[in-house]
Amino acid sequence: MLDCALISRDDTFRRQVTEWVGHAESNARLVLDIAAAADRLPREAVSQILESQARLVLIDLGDTTTGLRVVKALREEGPDLAILATGPSLPADTLLEMMRAGASEYLPRPLSDEEVDEAFQRLRKRVATPSxxxxxxxxxxxxxxxxxxxxxxxxxxxxxxxxxxxxxxxxxxxxxxxxxxxxxxxxxxxxxxxxxxxxxxxxxxxxxxxxxxxxxxxxxxxxxxxxxxxxxxxxxxxxxxxxxxxxxxxxxxxxxxxxxxxxxxxxxxxxxxxxxxxxxxxxxxxxxxxxxxxxxxxxxxxxxxxxxxxxxxxxxxxxxxxxxxxxxxxxxxxxxxxxxxxxxxxxxxxxxxxxxxxxxxxxxxxxxxxxxxxxxxxxxxxxxxxxxxxxxxxxxxx
Ligand SMILES: Nc1ncnc2c1ncn2[C@@H]1O[C@H](COP(=O)(O)OP(=O)(O)OP(=O)(O)O)[C@@H](O)[C@H]1O
Ligand SMILES: [Mg+2]
CATH class of the missing domain: 3.40.50.300 (P-loop containing nucleotide triphosphate hydrolases)
Incomplete structure (x- = not known):
């Protein structure tokens, strides 16, 4: 079972993640669900995410890139976490900064269900499941x-x-x-x-x-x-x-x-x-x-x-x-x-x-x-x- 944490206030992304997690063949479950975007997260949320023992973090940056600091903090404290981030379309240099901060994948909105599915498949291979x-x-x-x-x-x-x-x-x-x-x-x-x-x-x-x-x-x-x-x-x-x-x-x-x-x-x-x-x-x-x-x-x-x-x-x-x-x-x-x-x-x-x-x-x-x-x-x-x-x-x- 792959433990996931969802941090997003975007209804479409929340639905896409919940549906994917809900498929029996995903063999995944949500161990933490925070209905907020990364730019509005309180400090304690990083510890909460780490404590949830999630292996895959699905994080929505909201409309700005200020939430990048959360991705950075997660990467520093949880070096082997898989992090899927979503947010606005980014210019190449900010995208590079995002990947350097430690996002495993970055998907700009709007996201199709297929894109989310493919990203999950790629990340799934990187994160061995506890089973x-x-x-x-x-x-x-x-x-x-x-x-x-x-x-x-x-x-x-x-x-x-x-x-x-x-x-x-x-x-x-x-x-x-x-x-x-x-x-x-x-x-x-x-x-x-x-x-x-x-x-x-x-x-x-x-x-x-x-x-x-x-x-x-x-x-x-x-x-x-x-x-x-x-x-x-x-x-x-x-x-x-x-x-x-x-x-x-x-x-x-x-x-x-x-x-x-x-x-x-x-x-x-x-x-x-x-x-x-x-x-x-x-x-x-x-x-x-x-x-x-x-x-x-x-x-x-x-x-x-x-x-x-x-x-x-x-x-x-x-x-x-x-x-x-x-x-x-x-x-x-x-x-x-x-x-x-x-x-x-x-x-x-x-x-x-x-x-x-x-x-x-x-x-x-x-x-x-x-x-x-x-x-x-x-x-x-x-x-x-x-x-x-x-x-x-x-x-x-x-
Ligand atoms: N049982 C043994 N019989 C003979 N020589 C040995 C034996 N065990 C280790 N040595 C020799 O002792 C020396 C130190 O061994 P080794 O490098 O394995 O120690 P170490 O604890 O790793 O040292 P370091 O603190 O430098 O990492 C080496 O020259 C090694 O060949
Ligand atoms: Mg030695």
Whole structure:
């Protein structure tokens, strides 16, 4: 069901929208109806629209373009909303301003029923319906730490490879380290775009455009990189949430390289993830540092996030900390221990090809155990997956 919000005082537009929504095959419903034009909207109306959780906003500017500010505000706060605006005929430069403000479509009045119908059909393709989401809603695994060099990128790239190989589902590795992303190097890729390009173009995003921003790794997984340092403006909470929602709609599995700097984008991603994997190395000082980071995150409102699973990386025989010490300091057991295996890891990084769980090295066995813990020993996620399997080669949301 596609949830829509209607903001218009124009009788014809109201009738056209209500009729379209009323058709059984539209599979849509009105969750909010405000009988006013955008130029007369009170400030609170923007929050009301966002709170309605509508995915498609049908907004009438009235007779002037002052309502453009409402379109702008909606786009800033709801980057993945589809916005269909209508209003007076506009000169080319104002029309351009309208599209830049974030309208997905602009239809000048008078509107024929066919025009409205066609615009709906186009927008409908861009907005996956919640019923589709509920069936193929992808899962987000975020790997992070609070100490640089712990192995976040190594584990995230290997986990993504493992998940792609075991599940044969569409899998994405998302590097969320603005300015410091190294996942692309580990994968031997030179991406042309970053997640910022995706965020900037949310309002016209569809499966094809998203694909054009991604790189494909030889393992079959897709990769979306972090922006280089010079354009690493911090995305807002709404942008990160929108990004993850979009990724979930198009990928069954999304592995996030969250890095080790507790910047805002990471905090927002942690809140929206299904699995959090906190990478620790086996030294008491590191664990204490991680504990402080956990407290910091708790203060920043990670209450609703799932508890992080602790992955102890770079473990060496007979040295380091015990499981008990980890539990005492971090308040959580070790989910999996992965051994330090310099030659295997360096070799795989150098050739841009993570092992996943292939190979017999101790490192690969550790990665396989991590996969077992997350996906189950048969490599499948159970229940929901038997259904997903039938969609193997298809992209969710397409
Ligand atoms: N289990 C391991 N065995 C051997 N070397 C490892 C292991 N895990 C990571 N490394 C090595 O440690 C170094 C840091 O790893 P990586 O880049 O994955 O860490 P990171 O947490 O992503 O660092 P950053 O904070 O810079 O993003 C790399 O040289 C990597 O090859
Ligand atoms: Mg890294």
């Amino acid at each position: 589709q989401d509920a069936d193929v809603q992808g899962r987000v695994f975020t790997v992070f730490s609070s100490k640089g060099g712990s192995g976040v990128t190594t584990l995230a790239t290997n986990l993504a490879t493992l998940v792609a190989n075991r599940t044969h589902e569409r899998t994405l590795l998302l590097d969320l380290n603005p300015g410091f992303g190294t996942a692309e190097i580990s994968l031997g890729l030179t991406p042309r775009y970053s997640y910022l390009d995706v965020i900037k173009n949310f309002h016209r995003m569809d499966a094809e455009l998203l694909d054009s921003y991604l790189e494909e790794h030889e393992s079959g997984m897709a990769f979306l990189g972090a922006p280089p340092v010079e354009e690493s403006e911090a995305p807002t909470a709404a942008a990160v949430q929108g990004l993850l929602r979009l990724c979930r709609r198009h990928f069954h599995n999304v592995v996030v390289d969250g890095g080790s700097r507790l910047h805002d984008a990471l905090v927002y991603a942690l809140r929206d993830s299904d699995e959090l994997l906190l990478v620790a190395t086996p030294e008491i000082a590191t664990l204490r540092n991680l504990k402080r980071a956990q407290n910091h995150l708790a203060v920043r409102g990670l209450g609703g996030a799932p508890p992080a699973k602790v992955v102890l990386n770079q473990v060496r025989d007979g040295t380091g900390v015990t499981d008990r010490e980890v539990r005492e300091v971090l308040g959580a057991p070790v989910f999996v221990s992965i051994e330090r295996d310099d030659s295997t890891v360096q070799q795989s990084m150098n050739v841009g090809s993570p092992l996943g769980e292939s190979g017999r090295s101790r490192f690969a066995r550790g990665i396989a155990r991590m996969g077992d813990g997350l996906l189950g020993t048969n490599g499948r996620r159970g229940g929901r997956l038997s259904f997903l399997k039938s969609f193997r080669s298809s992209s969710p949301g397409k």
